[in-house]
Amino acid sequence: MGSPRIDVRPVKIVSVALPIFTTRLAMRAYEPGDVDQLHAVLYGDPASMALLGGARDRAGTRASIDRSIVQQELGGYSFWPVFERESGLLIGEAGLCPLSPGGPDISLGYAFGRDFWGRGYATEVGRSVLAAAFGEFGLQRVVAITREANTRSRNVLGKLGFRLDGRRHVWGAEQLYFVLDRNEDGA
Numbered sequence: 001m002g003s004p005r006i007d008v009r010p011v012k013i014v015s016v017a018l019p020i021f022t023t024r025l026a027m028r029a030y031e032p033g034d035v036d037q038l039h040a041v042l043y044g045d046p047a048s049m050a051l052l053g054g055a056r057d058r059a060g061t062r063a064s065i066d067r068s069i070v071q072q073e074l075g076g077y078s079f080w081p082v083f084e085r086e087s088g089l090l091i092g093e094a095g096l097c098p099l100s101p102g103g104p105d106i107s108l109g110y111a112f113g114r115d116f117w118g119r120g121y122a123t124e125v126g127r128s129v130l131a132a133a134f135g136e137f138g139l140q141r142v143v144a145i146t147r148e149a150n151t152r153s154r155n156v157l158g159k160l161g162f163r164l165d166g167r168r169h170v171w172g173a174e175q176l177y178f179v180l181d182r183n184e185d186g187a
């Protein structure tokens, strides 16, 4: 006779509070119905995805949203769809994801449709995600990766205060590896 079976699945104690609002943008948790808009503006567009491994088919976009929904449930954070508040349009995604399963690194990410570059949106949303990560969510460090050729993303990371800390082979490519510690951000 054994002991009664106990459910030992990890329980999410702390989550990043959603929605997150910035001056011009808003983020909420992903919903399955976001797939068409996300695909049209970002994942299905070769220009927007050129430095992220190329455009995906619709099934790839759906799989990515499904991964974010599971990640949000298990970890209390994930990538989230980003909406332009003035137009209501879904224009891309941003948020946090584990750099590799089991951690410990948690990475900032952002990606917008090509028509929405050059407006300061990535920096605006990045600041809010970092404030939530270092604030209520209590992280001590956030990392970021980007390909060397991704000058725009490197500029964003510089504006957010990240420092280069070497290279890593992540997600199938050689990437620059950046770190930002809690007190460096002033949060």
Ligand SMILES: CC(C)(COP(=O)(O)OP(=O)(O)OC[C@H]1O[C@@H](n2cnc3c(N)ncnc32)[C@H](O)[C@@H]1OP(=O)(O)O)[C@@H](O)C(=O)NCCC(=O)NCCS
Pocket: 048, 049, 051, 052, 110, 111, 112, 113, 116, 117, 118, 119, 120, 121, 122, 123, 124, 145, 146, 147, 150, 152, 153, 156
């Ligand atoms: C990476 C990416 C998010 C960067 O976007 P971005 O628009 O260049 O970055 P920002 O949001 O910080 O905007 C900066 C630009 O907005 C301009 N800008 C216009 N209005 C602005 C405003 N109100 N406030 C701030 N900047 C403004 C800035 O002058 C700057 O222009 P510049 O590109 O000529 O220097 C975008 O290129 C992208 O989505 N790429 C595809 C996905 C990707 O590679 N993601 C990163 C993976 S690591």
